[in-house]
Every structure is written in C-alpha cells, then in structure tokens.
Amino acid sequence: MKRFFVYLLLPLLLIVGCAKAPITGRTQIMMVSPQQEQAMGFQAEREILKKEKLSKDRALNERIRRIGMRIARATGLKLDWKFYVIEKPDVPNAFCLANGHVFVYTGILKYAQNDAQLATVMAHEIGHAIAHHVAEQVSMAMVTNAAAMAAAVAIQHNVKSSGEQAAYMAALGLGANLGVVLPYSRMMESEADHIGLMLMAKACYDPREAIKFWEKFAKKGKEPIAYFSTHPSSRQRIAQLKELMPQALKIYRESGCENLNASTASSQPRPATHSPLGAAVR
C-alpha cells in the first residue's frame, strides 16, 4: 500500500512548480502552466460574453478603460488588456481574467463615489489576476485532492468499522475546508487588497480612497464571520489597508501624482444608493 502512495504522489511532486506573487513576494505552488492559465481565461471570457449584456454607454466605457489602463500600466505587464462593462445594475461586482481582460458590472458604480474608488475595485481584481490566483487555486486543489485521496486510502486500510470510516472521511472533508481552502481564499483576498493598494497608488489614485470604498461597501453587506468565510472580515481588511497605507502613500507621492490629478480632475462624485449587496466583489 505504501508503494501505492509513492506512485500516486511522486509524479505530482515532480511537476509541482513554484512562483512568486508580485509586490508581496509570497512563494506560491504553481502546477498550471501560463498557457493553460491563458486558455482558462479565454474560455471563461467566451462563456461570460455569451450570457452577459455589454453596456452601450460610451462615456462609461471610456471611463472604465481610462482608469483600467492607468492601473494596467502600473503593473508593468504588457498583456492584451481589455475592459468590458456589463449592464447589470443589481450586481456590485468586477473581476479580471488571467488574460488581462477586466469585467466591471454597472452595479458597482453606486458604491464607488469617484474614479479613485472605482480604481480600488479594479486594482484589487487586477491584483488577483497578476498574482495568478485562479491558477494557484487550481494547483492547490490538485495537491489537496491528491492528499485527500492518500488519506482516504489510509483510512480505509486502517479503520475497520464502516461507521468510523464515514466519520473520519467527514472530518477529513471539514478539516480540509476549514484548515486549507477557506484560509487560503482569505489570504488571496488580503493579497489582492495589498497588491491593488500599491497599484492604485502607482497609477496616481489616492490610496486613502480604498479605505473609504471598502468601509462603505462593508456597511451595505453582511459581515462575514472570518473563520467560516472565504473573505477576511471588513475590520481585518481595513486594518491591513491602514497598516499598508504609509507605504502606499510613499509610492503615491513619489510618482509625481499631484500634477496628474490636478490636470485630470479625476473625482466625479456620484449619488450613493441603498440597494442591498448581492454577489460581492471578490
């Protein structure tokens, strides 16, 4: 049986790669190639474009593209950046695919009172993409599935009663979820906040607006209990942003942003509304 584990895990361990997340420098497990990641991005894009209605609002499309390109330039990556606005006023959401194609739902606009707050969301989503979080999650799932399979075989081999076997298997599933999957997702959210904050500062959007945006966003939604959630609580999120703020402000001040913001007058206040949060920004 031991030989079985070796046969199962050895090929897996041999192809495990490592990567480094930008800005935070965190070491990541990466078992998905850049080509596979790109293909996943294009596949997702085709699915989304098949079912979603794009906004025809020219001014809005231009605004999203202008903000997005400033953040894209701040990444220093030459991706085929594209920005789509999806007409869904009830969905306060946005995301960026691995291929650098960004989707912003019109429902997020009522929470972002100016361009810097919109940049907060877009930079967070671009942060997920440039840190290859989807590919990392797929890689993690491959590793945890292999480990779970090995553990399941061990349970079947060592635990005689079928009732006890079921209890062990249930505990294994719950343990993997609480111990690996959820903390990992929360860590990625915090990392996207970290990367996003630095990107928006580098793109000359006042990073202090990120705190205002997330505070307002949190007030409209239910506070998740961090232990059972894929997201950090808003208190943890704001605390992290405050901790990183001196560093972000340094980047902001050193990028010669005063002149840029004075000439573009980026703040465009929008009236806040009080519709409940549906699918939250991830």
Ligand SMILES: [Zn+2]
């Ligand atoms: Zn996120």
